Amino acid sequence: MMGLVPRAAARLSREEKKAMTRAKLLDAAAAVFARKGFAGASLDDVAEEAGLTKGAVYSNFENKDDLIEVLLDERLTRQTEELGKLIDERAAPGQEAEIGGALYMSYLEENRDYYLLDFEYAVHLARNPKLARRSSQGHARLESAMAEIMRRRAVEEGYELPLPVEDLTKALFALGSGITLQRLIDPARVPDDLFARMLALIFEPRQGDEEPAAGKDGKAKR
Amino acid sequence: MMGLVPRAAARLSREEKKAMTRAKLLDAAAAVFARKGFAGASLDDVAEEAGLTKGAVYSNFENKDDLIEVLLDERLTRQTEELGKLIDERAAPGQEAEIGGALYMSYLEENRDYYLLDFEYAVHLARNPKLARRSSQGHARLESAMAEIMRRRAVEEGYELPLPVEDLTKALFALGSGITLQRLIDPARVPDDLFARMLALIFEPRQGDEEPAAGKDGKAKR
DNA sequence: TGTACATCAGTGAACGCGCGTTCACTGATGTAC
């Protein structure tokens, strides 16, 4: 019983073992950075959380910057992949705003520390243009994924987007992150459903738009 | 010539001199924190920029946190006072969105470093609830000022706001800060006029709103 | 107005600490024969 894990581990090749160490370090970094922040957490903290030593960090990553870069990049990739599924599974036609807003807010509630880390790192990026350039790619992919979803929904349900998708996407992410930051600082100052209501507002048909194609839910979005 | 400032200074009372020192330190802190960030700048940097020593900082402020708190609080108060004037002077009826958006963006362009500092400190606040509680008051005042302006405009020009003012205010600040953060990281990824266009969109009349009271500029906001 | 003492804003040096990074070493894995 006690020896199982070690004995199993002893069968791993050098390469496999290294991959495990790396994974352990990334998990530990996620937890520790979330708890203490990037600046506030030391590599000793990370190593200890992983049950290893600082040397293991430097054996697997260039330095502290590299570690968090890999960490956040991998998380962003995962989120990008999950984004589509989430919305498609949950949102009925005409309910995207409410569901999307609520979904985001509950996700935020559960991942407070991760968002905080994102903001901290965003500031770090703004002060380190070289890092920023690399990280831009990941965010661009996330935006594309989101834009693609909105475009498809709009076509399927026959409504017009109020702005070019790319711009709309950027604006929605901006709105979301702005609300997020406010809530992180003082949850009481931002209503739970503000994001959802803004989404509804933004997607609502305007005077001068033609009436939605008959059938479906004519007066839906109100 | 050379002796003028010192000789004049020699006439100041202890109190006046201390006030001058404090002001010098705050100016220096504003410059240094903007340049290097709050975490990145040392109190030695601040003191040196002010032509003083660290001891002067500790003689005028409790510690580093207190220094930036006072600094940002004073700036916020100034901004709150100027906010009303700015919009009233510049924006013709029906042009609030365009002017407001453009105004904000050009202000951002000129004060890049200050915004960066704001975000850095916001994260700091989110991790230090005690600090956050005090700083909330300043932001609440800024929001009230903004809400008051929007309320008045809406009445004067006879349109309806799409959400309760308080919520709308929070949402607009959130959108603005979200766009700001994106632009700080990578200006190329956010169009200059995105904020203005979103404002226009948000204030645009919707299907189901009654037509605007005759006269004025009936089909204006399009 | 002048003198003697009190106050206190700002000095300058030292303290203590934590942290990122480096490095010689080790022991388990891999390789060649």
Next chain:
DNA sequence: TGTACATCAGTGAACGCGCGTTCACTGATGTAC
């Protein structure tokens, strides 16, 4: 299958540095007489 050497992931200790904070001191300003 077994042996001898090479490799290299991870160890553990040391290095060096910067920084926030403290503190005994000083000299200019304030106060009392």
